[in-house]
Amino acid sequence: MTELLKELCLLDGISGDEGRVRGYIIDEIKDFCEYSVDNLGNIIAFKKGKKTPPKRLMVTAHMDEVGLIVTGINDDGSLNVSAVGGIEPAAILGEKVRVGDKRISGVVGSAAVHNISKEEREKSPELSALSVDIGAADKSRACEYVKPGDSIAFDSDFVKLGENKVKAKAIDDRFGCAVMIKLIQSEIEYDTYFAFLVQEEVGLRGAKAASYSINPDVAVVIEATTASDIPGAEGDKKVCIQGNGPVVSFMDRTTIYSKELYKLAFDIANEKAIPCQTKTMIAGGNDAGAIHTARGGVKTIAVSLPCRYIHSPSSVADMRDIKGSFELIRQLVQRI
Amino acid sequence: MDIIKTLIELCKAHGVSGDEHNAGNAAKKLLCEYMDDVTVDSFGNVYGETKFGGEKKILLDAHIDQIGFIINYVTEDGFLKFSSVGGIDHRLLPAQEVIVLAPSGDIRGVITSIPPHLSADSNKAPAIDELYIDVGYDSEQAKSKIPLGTRAVFCTEPTELLGGRIASAAVDDRAGIVTILRALELVGKESKYDISVAFSCMEETGESGAKITSYNADCDLAIAVDVSFANAKGEDKNKCGDMEKGAMIGISPTLSRDLSGALIKVADKNKLPYQTEVMSDVTGTDADAIGVSRGGVMTATVSVPIKYMHTPVEVVSVLDIENSARLIAEFLREGTI
Numbered sequence: 249m250t251e252l253l254k255e256l257c258l259l260d261g262i263s264g265d266e267g268r269v270r271g272y273i274i275d276e277i278k279d280f281c282e283y284s285v286d287n288l289g290n291i292i293a294f295k296k297g298k299k300t301p302p303k304r305l306m307v308t309a310h311m312d313e314v315g316l317i318v319t320g321i322n323d324d325g326s327l328n329v330s331a332v333g334g335i336e337p338a339a340i341l342g343e344k345v346r347v348g349d350k351r352i353s354g355v356v357g358s359a360a361v362h363n364i365s366k367e368e369r370e371k372s373p374e375l376s377a378l379s380v381d382i383g384a385a386d387k388s389r390a391c392e393y394v395k396p397g398d399s400i401a402f403d404s405d406f407v408k409l410g411e412n413k414v415k416a417k418a419i420d421d422r423f424g425c426a427v428m429i430k431l432i433q434s435e436i437e438y439d440t441y442f443a444f445l446v447q448e449e450v451g452l453r454g455a456k457a458a459s460y461s462i463n464p465d466v467a468v469v470i471e472a473t474t475a476s477d478i479p480g481a482e483g484d485k486k487v488c489i490q491g492n493g494p495v496v497s498f499m500d501r502t503t504i505y506s507k508e509l510y511k512l513a514f515d516i517a518n519e520k521a522i523p524c525q526t527k528t529m530i531a532g533g534n535d536a537g538a539i540h541t542a543r544g545g546v547k548t549i550a551v552s553l554p555c556r557y558i559h560s561p562s563s564v565a566d567m568r569d570i571k572g573s574f575e576l577i578r579q580l581v582q583r584i
Numbered sequence: 585m586d587i588i589k590t591l592i593e594l595c596k597a598h599g600v601s602g603d604e605h606n607a608g609n610a611a612k613k614l615l616c617e618y619m620d621d622v623t624v625d626s627f628g629n630v631y632g633e634t635k636f637g638g639e640k641k642i643l644l645d646a647h648i649d650q651i652g653f654i655i656n657y658v659t660e661d662g663f664l665k666f667s668s669v670g671g672i673d674h675r676l677l678p679a680q681e682v683i684v685l686a687p688s689g690d691i692r693g694v695i696t697s698i699p700p701h702l703s704a705d706s707n708k709a710p711a712i713d714e715l716y717i718d719v720g721y722d723s724e725q726a727k728s729k730i731p732l733g734t735r736a737v738f739c740t741e742p743t744e745l746l747g748g749r750i751a752s753a754a755v756d757d758r759a760g761i762v763t764i765l766r767a768l769e770l771v772g773k774e775s776k777y778d779i780s781v782a783f784s785c786m787e788e789t790g791e792s793g794a795k796i797t798s799y800n801a802d803c804d805l806a807i808a809v810d811v812s813f814a815n816a817k818g819e820d821k822n823k824c825g826d827m828e829k830g831a832m833i834g835i836s837p838t839l840s841r842d843l844s845g846a847l848i849k850v851a852d853k854n855k856l857p858y859q860t861e862v863m864s865d866v867t868g869t870d871a872d873a874i875g876v877s878r879g880g881v882m883t884a885t886v887s888v889p890i891k892y893m894h895t896p897v898e899v900v901s902v903l904d905i906e907n908s909a910r911l912i913a914e915f916l917r918e919g920t921i
Contacts, residue, residue, distance in 0.1 A: 326817045338709065339697055341676040342895040344743060344751070353743045355751045355897035359818035361673035362893065372709045373675050379817040381891065381899060383745025385828060393746065404681075407692055410662075410720020415681070415694055478696040479663050479716050485702055556718065560679035562694040564718060 256422035260401035262315030262332045263450045269311040277432045290458045291444035301438040306464035309424025310448035314559045316400035325384030333449030337375045339560040348398035354382040402561035412567050419563045423553045424470035437582040455535035459542035467548045469536045475554035484528040488554045490566040493523030494573035495552040502537025509549035516579045522572050585769050587902045592742040594758040600652030600735035601669050601789040604628040607648050611783045618768035629797045632781035641778040643806040645870050646760030647787030653736040662726040663716035670788030675709040681739040686730050693719040738896035748902040755898035759888045760809040766909035776919020794870035798877035806883040808871035814889035825889040828901050830857030831908035834885030838866050843884040850915045
């Protein structure tokens with residue numbers, strides 16, 4: 249699982265440019281299921297189970313990650329960029345990136361700290377004050393390598409931190425992709441639709457189309473969610489705690505989840521002695537927001553991996569939670 | 585000398601102010617190839633000395649330390665509290681990766697990032713006091729592996745960009761070290777001056793090393809080789825040099841006008857690209873300490889232009905290192921002062 253997650257995280261696939269991730273996933277699943285790719289780029293896979301359930305089940309994860317897009321090229325060869333998905337400029341200043349299909353190395357810079365005012369030093373930088381530098385001496389040189397619209401992904405390795413943690417970019421939501429690949433490669437109880445979705449980070453857009461096409465009765469969304477169990481955050485502000493297992497939430501900013509499925513998840517967790525927690529803040533959102541209102545309504549649950557510094561190049565997850573989340577999801581899809 | 589290879593080698597050898605031994609050892613090894621007598625003092629300053637039978641002695645100085653962090657507390661959850669060593673741009677710290685230079689070996693970590701739901705004013709950059717290094721260990725493990733006082737640095741694999749530009753942490757002032765090494769290679773045995781080289785410690789925390797090295801060098805002339813600001817988006821064009829336009833020769837009330845002028849003449853004569861960097865006060869480099877060493881030293885600055893100073897991705901051009909080295913080498917050969 250860790251090896252698969254590593255390979256997925258190292259692929260670059262910002263929203264709207266998920267091709268590399270899609271290609272990798274298709275290679276992994278093609279011998280184990282029927283699949284098609286829809287007009288938006290979602291992979292819709294159907295896996296035969298031992299039984300055909302009375303209700304149609306859909307499991308989803310999104311392939312896209314947050315990143316940047318080139319909006320213009322300056323005379324000095326630096327690139328102007330916009331954020332694709334929710335990015336804090338502070339988290340990308342001073343970071344390395346890869347630009348365009350040729351994956352040209354670049355860095356995110358701004359005026360040196362010595363040369364900005366005292367007030368500016370105390371403020372988080374604005375994205376408009378940052379630029380991406382690929383080393384091009386001027387505009388014409390930069391234009392040989394980059395064009396407006398090119399995708400920019402974080403350049404961040406996958407490493408173990410301490411005893412139980414891993415650091416990488418794009419754990420949100422390559423973790424979900426990894427879980428679905430593992431399920432497709434295994435024998436499952438019920439016939440299941442697996443949807444690998446595009447454009448989650450820019451408005452849950454792939455999920456809208458896929459949930460219409462699949463027309464499920466029940467959906468399980470596999471995600472990564474903010475863990476803020478860091479010094480300075482107390483009580484509910486921690487949101488969830490790493491090492492305490494997958495997060496099953498009752499509500500977030502996009503969805504009020506099915507009470508029935510929420511209870512089922514915790515019952516299974518208790519029964520199988522899998523640590524499991526809920527979120528202590530009504531915050532964030534995921535593809536469930538689009539899925540639960542698809543067509544005539546879909547009973548939906550989300551199972552999420554607690555992730556520190558989410559949406560940054562250095563997201564941190566706990567391997568115990570990865571194992572626990574996978575196990576809970578595996579059990580859940582047998583019981584829905 | 586392969587400038588890129590040498591620069592990358594030096595950038596990978598970490599050395600935060602006050603704990604420069606790794607970087608110092610790497611620089612010492614390289615310096616031995618060009619100088620007869622190379623030593624390291626108890627502070628970690630690296631010295632080289634070669635006599636050419638000159639009447640005067642010149643000190644070529646670059647600082648060996650880099651900015652970084654020092655661990656001053658471990659929380660009960662195993663997070664590391666840290667202070668800055670040198671002028672850190674704290675705006676970019678959230679979610680920044682670091683290497684904790686523990687005695688038993690390097691430990692990777694990530695600086696905590698306060699999510700939007702926790703910050704009352706998301707426009708305010710968090711103070712260093714609100715941030716921690718997450719190394720993934722519990723308190724007991726963290727305490728046993730990471731004694732207080734351990735240093736940490738930005739974690740950046742040096743990367744070659746287009747056009748012979750390199751992005752890395754610690755380009756300030758490993759670029760200066762490489763410039764001096766290359767100048768020594770170019771000058772060979774043809775210097776008019778006896779040469780002292782100092783790779784000085786603790787510049788980023790107040791030029792302490794240079795006070796010691798310049799006393800020991802006891803020289804007549806000195807060039808502090810450091811980095812300075814190159815134009816980049818957001819910078820004031822009037823206050824910066826440009827990339828690939830050669831060495832920035834300092835002119836300041838605190839520097840020797842004669843020596844700065846001699847460097848400019850050498851550059852003109854040899855058709856070497858250069859730019860002047862006019863300052864109105866102290867220079868913020870080792871030159872400030874060297875100039876008032878012992879009975880006074882004629883001192884100038886030669887700075888390599890870099891972008892994004894004091895970030896994990898300082899960008900330098902190999903061409904500027906080469907041209908700065910050529911300027912210094914030509915001056916040593918001509919010995920016009």
